[in-house]
Amino acid sequence: MRPDASLRPEKALSTQRKPLCLALLALFGMGGAWAMQPAGTVAGTAAPATAVVASVEFNDDFLVPQGGHKADLSRYQEGNPLLPGEYRAELSVNGRLAGYADVRVSAGDAPGRGRVCMTLSLLDQFGVDMSRLDAGVLAALGAPGACLTLPEIVPHATATLDPGLLRLEVGIPQDMTRRTPRGYVNPALWDSGVTAGFLGYGLNVYRSESGGISSTSGFLSLNAGFNIGEWYFRHNGSLGAQAGAGSKYQNVNTYVQKDLTAIQGRLVLGGANTSGELFDTLPFIGAQVASDDRMLPDSQRGYAPVVRGVADTNARVTIRQNGVVIYDTPVAPGPFAIDDLYPAGYGGDLQVTVTEADGRERSFTVPYAAVPMLLRPGMTRFSATAGVLNDTALSSRPRLLQATVQRGLTNSLTGYAGVQASDRYASVLAGAAFDTGFGAVSLDVTGAYARIGGRTFGGASTRLAYSKLFQQTGSNISLATHRFSSHRYVDFSGAARMEEAFRRGLDIDSMVRPRSRTSVTLNQPLPRGWGQVFASAFTQDYWNGRQRDVQYQLGYSNRIGPVGYSVTAARVRGGNGAIDNQFMLNLTLPLGRQPRAPQLAFSLGHETGGGTTAQTTLSGVAGEDNQLSYGVTAARSAAGQVSGALNGQYRTPYTSVQGSYGQGAGYRNASVGLSGSVVAHPGGIxxxxxxxxxxxxxxxxxxxxxxxxxxxxxxxxxxxxxxxxxxxxxxxxxxxxxxxxxxxxxxxxxxxxxxxxxxxxxxxxxxxxxSGQAALIDAALADGTPVPFGAEITDGSGNNAGLVGQGGRIYVRLKDGGGPLTARWGDGAGQQCVIEPAVEGAQSSPLLRLKRICERG
CATH class of the missing domain: 2.60.40.2610 (Outer membrane usher protein FimD, plug domain)
Structure with a gap:
């Protein structure tokens, strides 16, 4: 019977096995700590209070001699020996936890005194200001096989690795550390990757039968890329096919991109889309240079106000939002500014408490509400695009020039502007966003001019956005926008469509042009246990007499024990102009208390003039890694017809397989699909x-x-x-x-x-x-006594292979049948021996048990 993998000792990391043995020795040392003496002092005399203990001595009477031999503990007088290898260590920088990292140790000048090797990644994690380091030292740091210690790179710095605690204690002078916002990652560590290609795919085949007519169709979506250096080529496309009607491939976009690190932006060449932050999103073919907020630290992305104040002493600043502490930091006496708060949705006023060293407290409130246009003070977002409009509905491609910029001017004011231009079109946008105690507001005006079919169109469009979280009631108006356009105003895409209509001889005055548009979203939590109410509304009307678009929704949700429920009412104006009122009741119930218990969902709907529908679904997941998901649905239509459906997805290590089947009165359908990625890299596919x-x-x-x-x-x-x-x-x-x-x-x-x-x-x-055979060796000297506890084990190449445990037991991994191992428990000629653990024939056991004699000489 194969042993349980979790109990197999050979799975333990070698980098964890060594510190474990060292920790045992450290524990022994603690047991004799009463015998510790400052170097150079006499036993029984008190050391001065300011004495620094450079080394200690252990009372080896606590060690039971094994065959008359004792381990030489002199190696531990200055702490646990630091042996070459790799250690997964906790990082403590100037007394503060800085995460975890893999630390490499190379052989030092003396046995057991390894060198802790530094890397650029470690220095960045320590917060070292790279600009203050010597260029020659940085160049040497990147040389193959280099092992520079922290003091050799940063003057007066220290780095001590405790193999027992697996902690790297680092001390760096303050003037050598950088002031960086939370979440900062040095751009020098951004990895451009290797030369590689990939293909993401989603394939689905559909089969349906209704009224005696059957049809088969398929759809394939592709997301392909090829990277070489810092240039990334991308292609997105889709292939649609219908039995008896052929197939058609559509190129969604094809482009190449490259990061422009110096400006925290990206260059895009080819077919892509504008960002849509100020103007509507437009597909284009050409070139674009735009900033990328993802390159900013998390604490600099989006909008959050700068919290300013003055401290009288070494104080503590605590910032709360909605009663939750989101920031807590010490500050020095004098003015302070906290500018690295993480953005939190659409805001919520900040309560700031300054606690002085003598216990005095001062509190004040900083308004915080956000709209998409707001930026932090000093932050800039920009884009510049030149090319042609890539609209497949047009027979020609008008030229497109577009530039936008947003700039955080103060703690509560952001200004922004943009321009668009083509052969016979031009528009200019200007606006500002404000963060006030009454909420966040943005207001902008766009003026446009177009020459279409010999006629001139010119007008303006005004846009207003508002957001506010009312803490007294918990009401969150997450977004409210209003746009009003004059009669002769046309946007860029509208002008292009009107130009296309003119070339085809159509009446451009009959084309749909929006007049005003308003949308509101509200979320209102009720007292504890009472759930929440949500509402949204959207209306839009037009200049040419088309009926107003209308959509309203009001809902309530809550839970009773494990049962969740919601009630929703909506009003929608359909394409035929008729008003449709809709009501919906939803219930969800887990069928068990386990996290992966199946869930039963029930919904009941009613429409004006359409009757009542009902649907019940059972869904869940299965498998060790939740690789199987499934759903079973039964439904009843307003006409009383019953239908059913099955669907499932299975995720293999290589691809995902989906399938579904449905049947009802006079119809049935089925589908099957695959999705996943194929990656070609230097190691293969x-x-x-x-x-x-x-x-x-x-x-x-x-x-x-x-x-x-x-x-x-x-x-x-x-x-x-x-x-x-x-x-x-x-x-x-x-x-x-x-x-x-x-x-x-x-x-x-x-x-x-x-x-x-x-x-x-x-x-x-x-x-x-x-690689190698894991083995437990019970090693004894020629006289039958165990090899001394704590002896170091090295292989034939001189690499450390472990330590001797109690009773002469050694855990090692044997390579090539097992070469000689040397056990050393002191520096004397008679304090070492050689073990020949050679194993003949194939071994099927995951852990080999051996008894060997350790021969002196």
Whole structure:
């Protein structure tokens, strides 16, 4: 019977095994701590209060001699020996936790005194100001095989790795650290990835029969990319096919992009879309340079006000929003400014408390409400586009020039402007956004001029946006907009359609042109246990007499125990101009208390003049990684007809498979589909059941079957490769491997890595592995006594392989049948011996048990 993987000791990391043994020695040292003496002092005398203990001595009477031999503890007089290897360590920088990182230690000048090697990634995580470092030192740091310690890079800095606690204590002078906002990742660490290509796909085939007529159709969507250096080529397209009617491929867009790090923006060449922040989104073919907010730290994205104040002493500033503490920091005496708050939806006023060192408290409120136009003070968002309008409904492509800019002017004022131009069209937009105690408001005016069919059109359009969270009542008017356009106003796309209509001889005055548009969304939580009310409204009317568009919705939701319910009423004006009133009741009930229990949903709907409909659905997930999802639905129409449907999706390690079947009165239909990604990288071709644009390809030689943490169902394939399909660009993503399912003779040297990819990058992460037969060796000297506890074990190449435990027991991984191992418990000629653990023949046991004699000499 195969042992449970979770109990197999050979799965433990070698970088975890060493500190474990060292921790035992450290524990022993603590047991004799009463015998610690400052170096150079006499036993029994008190050391001065200011004395620095440079070394300690252990009372080895607590060590039971094994065959007359005791381990030499002199190596531990200055702390646990630091042996070469890789350690997953907690980072403590100037007394504050700074996360975790993989730390490499190389051999030092003396046995057990390894050198902690620095990397650019570590220095960035420490918060070192790279601009203050010597250029020659930085160049040496990047040399292959280089191992520079922190004091060699940053004067007067310290870095001490405690292998027992797995903690790297770092001290850096304040003038060598940078002042950075929360969430900052140094652009030097943004990974452009490797040369690679990928193809994301979604294929669905449909079959339907109704009224004796059957039809078959298919649809294929493609998302392809190829990366070389910092240039990322992209293509999005779709293929539609109908039996008996042929097929048609549509090019959605094709472009190449490159990051412009210096301006925190991106260059796009080819077919893409404008952002739509100030003007309506337009498809274009041409060139665009635009800022990308994703390149900003999380605490600088979106809008949040700067909190300013004055502290009389070393004070503590606490900021609350809706009663929840969102920021807490110490400040020095004098004026302070907190400018790295994370944006929180559409806001909610901030309550600021300044607690002085003598206990005095002062509180004040900072208004906080946001609309999309608002930016933080000093922040800029921009775009510039030149090309042609890529509208497939047009027989020609009018030229397009567009430029926009937004600038945070003060803590509560953002100004913005934009221009659009073509051969016979021009428009100018100007506006401002304000954050006030009454809410956030933006107001802008667009003036447009167009020459169409020999006629002149000119007018203006005004837009107003408002947002506010009323804390007294909890009411959240998340967004309210109003636009009013004059009779002769036309936007860019409207002018292009009117020009197309004129060329075709149509009446351009009959074309639909909006006059005004208003939308409101409101969310109102009720007292605890009473649920919440939500409402929305949208209306739009037109200049040429077309009936007004109307859509209103009012709803209420709550829970009674595990049962959730909602009631909704809506009014919609249909395409025929008739008003339709709709009412809906929804109930959800989990069928069990387990997290993966199936869920039963019931809905009852009624429409004016349309009768009442009912629907019941049972849905859930199954499988170790929730790889199977399913749903069963039964419905009754307003005419009393009953129908049913089945649907499901199964996610394999390589692709996702979907299927559905439905049948009702006079009809039935079915569909089947596949979706996923194929990634070509330097190691070959890998598959993923997910689609994405920013990938990580994991490589762990021979570690087939290792699971990728935080991505259910993903694991390394038979060649040791795996694909993580979606990463957060410009952010540190930690990707870990679970070694529980890897082969018995393989050990992961590193299980976790961090990477900050650029948007669209395909990055390679290589996880070193160690192969060999795991073995527990009971080693004894020639006289039958165990090898002394705590002795160091090195392999034939001089690499550290572990430590001797109680009773002479050694855990090692044997390579190539098992070469000689050297045990050393002191520096004397008689304080070492050699073990020959050679194993003949193939071994099927995951853990080999051996008894060997350790020969002196």
């Amino acid at each position: 890998s598959f993923s059941p997910y689609t994405g644009d920013t990938f990580a390809v994991l490589e762990a030689p021979a570690a087939a079957g290792a699971r990728i943490d935080s991505y259910p169902g993903l694991k390394l394939d038979g060649r040791g490769y795996g694909v993580v399909p979606y990463l957060m660009p410009y952010r540190q993503n930690e990707i870990s491997l679970d070694p529980a399912n890897i082969p018995d003779d393989i050990e992961l040297k590193v299980t976790s890595q961090q990477v900050a990819p650029r948007a669209g990058a395909v990055v390679m992460l290589r996880y070193a592995t160690d």
